[in-house]
Amino acid sequence: MSWNYLQRLREYRDQESGLETKTAPVRVALCYPNVYSVAAASLGFQVVYRMINEAPEMSASRAMIPDEDMADELPAGGVLTLEEEKPLASYPVVAFSISYEMDLVGIIQLLGKAGIPHFGTERTDEDPFVLVGGPMTLSNVLPLQPFADAVVMGDAEAVLPAILEILRSADSHAERRERLAEVQGVYVPEHHGWDVPDPNVAGPEYLPAYGTFWSPQSELTNMFLVESSRGCPQYCKFCVVRSANTPMRYPDAKEILQTIPSEAPRVGFVGAAVSEYPQIKELLTACVDRDQEIGLSSLRADVLDDEFVELLVRGGARTMTIASDAPSELQRSRLAKGLKERHLIHAAELARKHGLHRLKVYSIIGLPGETDEDLDELARFALEMSRIHKVTLAVNPLVPKLRTPLATASFCPIPDLNRKIKRLRKKAGGRVDFRFLSPRWAWVEAMLSLGGPETGLAAVEVAEAGGGFHAWKAALKQLEQPFAARSFAEETGRSSWLPRR
Template sequence: MIRLDLVTAERRSQFFTWEPFRKEETALVDLPVGGSLPWALLYPSSYKVGMSNLGLHYIFFGLKQNGIGAERVFLSPSSLSVDGERHLRDFAVITASVAYEVDVVALMRLLSREKIPLSWDERAKVGGPIVGIGGALTYINPLIFSGLADFVVLGDGEVALRAVVKAVREAMSCGRRDKLWADLSEHPSIYVPAVHNVLIEKGEELGKVRGYCSNLGDLLGHSLWLTSHATFGRTLLVELQRGCARRCPYCTIPACFGRDRKQPIEVVKGKIETLQHRFSFDQVGLVTPEASDYPHLDSLLDFLEELNCGVSFASLRLDTLTPKMVRALVAGGRRGLTVAPECGSDALRYSLGKPFSNETVIKTLRMAADEGVRSAKLYFMVGLPGERDEDVLQIADLARSIRDSARLKVVLAVNIFVPKPHTPWSKAPFWGQREGRRRLVLLKKALRGDSRGIGVREGGVKEAAVEYRLTWARLQDGISLTAKGQPFDGFLDTKETTRELSALGLSWKL
């Protein structure tokens, strides 16, 4: 799919124009025009997905505030820049926001297609663009970029943004990339492979830390643009919270993304009210790891109802879902609900840090149906630690019970469990493609004969294997990845990855 998208984007770039997309965009904040340094802000996925990512909005806003001539670049429908319709190779600086492991492959293929050397040392030799990396993946394992990046921002990008802009400007003015590396290597939340790789290999402790914004109220806090071409349409995205206080053993958010920090309710209300007076949007999307963890949610829902604003949630937890939350969704025209039971048996779910029963799942979804919901998308994982075949079969039983009791159309989104660095389950086994495929087949067989009203969307087992390899990349794996331009083969040493991440400073702490 990635390769096909890139080929399609290349062909379209010959005659494509972003003008209809730009006309459709509504900027919610006045931005400086122009700016120094041709700087590409790259999101290695589609425009539709990238424009639904608040991090992209925030960093573009920050670059423009700092006088940078930033332009957005996406994978599709064209890889020309949105704002100036330029090729990626025409930019002196490229910073990519990488959220998922699969995006690493897409990023490298796009750079290769643009004739941009993948490795930082090769780009230095030929005077190629400076390439920086940020995004969710850098919180978890920045070693993936050990051979690719001139620098990697660890954690919240806003923390290091001014330092990056300053260092890039000074290095560009004197034409010395080594000065850029040296200056940025001193920042506590920036990893510079050209400087730090050799120190990590020696086992030296670098003491790097992920940068975290402590006061969300001081940030932009909402979308920079509205567009009907985004995943959620003309939705005003509003950030309520970062980080998480829960301790789900499979999840990277509590281990890597910092303590829970919340945007003050009065600040949130003020921003929404001000924007509603000036602009028209379809609904307000509440962005948070878990909506019900925001302590002022009920007050906010009342406020949005008074403004006659529809609501959507980035994440909902089954055991804290209330009729009021469901009514807010339905009032905004949404008849589908997305939740994550994760597994089909109570005991296994409790081990995941989700202490609610199948009975609670069914009861909650029956309540949602009574409030007007007509379909439910349910996320599950297979290949979990301690999972038996009986646990997989119980997913089918639970799906039928929800269908029959709540009278909902049910879609099961089933993925292979991939253990992640820094999490309590980091040492859990990854069962691999053959066993993952067997468990998916087992589930589909269990649904045969009585699957009316139940659909299954399974995650690819090959994609899960690639994700596992990339998420556990060692420093040398990252260098090999850049050299080959594709996921590496050979032995995967998760203990070595853990040691190297610890040397960098990113050990697991809760």
């Protein structure tokens, strides 16, 4: 066993603040299919950790993909858990929190390195029971079908206690699967096949979600995470949250503030509509008055004003992130985004006025009906903003997702996306700091987002080949029916998979 790897695990553990651990007879290895810094920045991962430890006779120990420099330092049994330093195969239950499709390879790698059979059909009662949940389950879980014994769809708060009791009390994996198949919003491949339940939606009584620790090793350095809202009041056609996690729920500000430890140096408010929380200024003021730095995810430009931005700056913000989400006003209207160019320009003026270092703006290209005129409008608009303040424009190709109105949209061909990117660089690249998500990786994500179980099998080939785009391309090109999940929804009339609005 590598001393360097053990030392790294202990460094992570020793630098965490606020964490409460537990030992119990029924042990769960709670895994995040990415490296520690990403896992530590996941609020959902932290919430599930607490809930497992709150369950009778159960305890959780975390595990994640080793850092790149530790990949060759692993012991024979693969990764070890952070709390107990035990291999995954020694746990009766191995649970994964998966945020998006590209982390599927991480699940396969963690299982493989631990000597746990990848496929649920090959595991016996001597192997761990594999449970999966996380944000990816809001959209399409069919790529997980070959690997998971059960999948918790959507919000876990209302159903996880019942799930954990079944895992604790059942005598066999078969009994666990049979009983879990009766729990609302739990997908059991053996029982459901392609008939996937709709995601759970937790009621307001279960909110807010809040973190269990903070760490300097997190991507969100020393930040305590707490939820300010769940769902989204907007109706953007590309977004899963607006379709699969409604209605909008706002916890009371006092309840949110009660969850925040006074000793946490930084506080991050999490949600799809953080800036639209009715009491957001009250939350920010309370944290700033306690000398806590604050962090917010992407902000909606049309709700920003001087007081809001001044609070961000007092809370240590150096960059402000907003989303235009489309290259032109016409395209924003088609997406039901509702933002006008004047709102985005005003955000740039506020960023300059209050001394923020940079404004970051997200946009999507490759939309249905998009023209060169739309792209030229984006380039002109970006140039205009750059004359006001330093701007980073992050441009991502549209990745159609199930359970959104754009699920039936075509993925823009990679050569066309490359041409669009080249046009934007030519028009505005000299003054605007552009950041582009690779069209090739967006294509892989789209294939997984709309694919069936066979895309999960393709991911096994990719994991065994060491990853990389060429491995994905070779594996996915062999599929007999790309976008099988979307095709199934169209053929069977699954309206919740293909909402119209």
